[in-house]
Amino acid sequence: MTEKKSPVPSKKSNIISLLINPLLNYVDWEENPKIHYYSLNELVVDRKEKFIAWQKQKSGDLTLLMEKLNNLEIASNEKLKQILEIRENKIIFINFPRKKEDLQELEKWIRFADQNPPVFLLVYFPEKTEGIFIELKNENIICPLCEKSWKKNSSIKEGNFICPIDETTFSQEEVEKFTECLINDYVKRSLEIVEHAKKNKYKILQRELSLRIDFEPEILQKSLQEKINEIK
Numbered sequence: 001m002t003e004k005k006s007p008v009p010s011k012k013s014n015i016i017s018l019l020i021n022p023l024l025n026y027v028d029w030e031e032n033p034k035i036h037y038y039s040l041n042e043l044v045v046d047r048k049e050k051f052i053a054w055q056k057q058k059s060g061d062l063t064l065l066m067e068k069l070n071n072l073e074i075a076s077n078e079k080l081k082q083i084l085e086i087r088e089n090k091i092i093f094i095n096f097p098r099k100k101e102d103l104q105e106l107e108k109w110i111r112f113a114d115q116n117p118p119v120f121l122l123v124y125f126p127e128k129t130e131g132i133f134i135e136l137k138n139e140n141i142i143c144p145l146c147e148k149s150w151k152k153n154s155s156i157k158e159g160n161f162i163c164p165i166d167e168t169t170f171s172q173e174e175v176e177k178f179t180e181c182l183i184n185d186y187v188k189r190s191l192e193i194v195e196h197a198k199k200n201k202y203k204i205l206q207r208e209l210s211l212r213i214d215f216e217p218e219i220l221q222k223s224l225q226e227k228i229n230e231i232k
Helices: 047-057 062-076 078-083 100-112 127-139 172-199 217-230
Strands: 014-019 035-039 090-094 119-124 140-142 149-151 160-162 169-171 204-208
Touching: 014 172, 014 217, 047 062, 062 078, 062 100, 062 172, 078 100, 100 172, 119 172, 119 217, 127 140, 140 172, 160 172, 169 172, 172 204, 204 217
Parallel strands: 014 090, 014 119, 035 090, 119 204
Antiparallel strands: 140 149, 160 169
């Protein structure tokens, strides 16, 4: 009688959390057969559902509503669990985990899926680029639905922000406030995430932005891709 051999377990994936200022979220990530990119909006409700929720409310704080919707969907974990079933690939989460509690939840599901511990790639502005950062902030605005960064001169018309993806419209004032909150929130929470990562002895890589040319989409994407490719 021939003894049955146990199936060879597939290799684990490399899970990378790319922490990047929301103002720089204008890169179009190119899918690769072995590299998969997931922004927050691939992990949570889609933009249409968010917009419907906003239309129903039409009052109150836009930032708080979007955060509430994100938190509700992150907590369900259904999409996250499916993503973590991918084997023998690189899984790149763009600005996720969003806060320390999300990271603790991600850690739990990584262990459940028997995957490698996460690696963190922190992209930051040093003090010498503070003036350039302010210029970038003055030039760009972030959509509350897709959380992508857009040039103000092409997305603001007559006091309204119009998302170039599907022309959904918000007042410029609302979106300016949302952008400011998102940037401040990112700075505070990314520090918390990095501190938690250090305590757990996760690998942390850094990419310093030092030149204005760094911020061009193709150059930024290529530079970050090189860092991602280094992770084994």
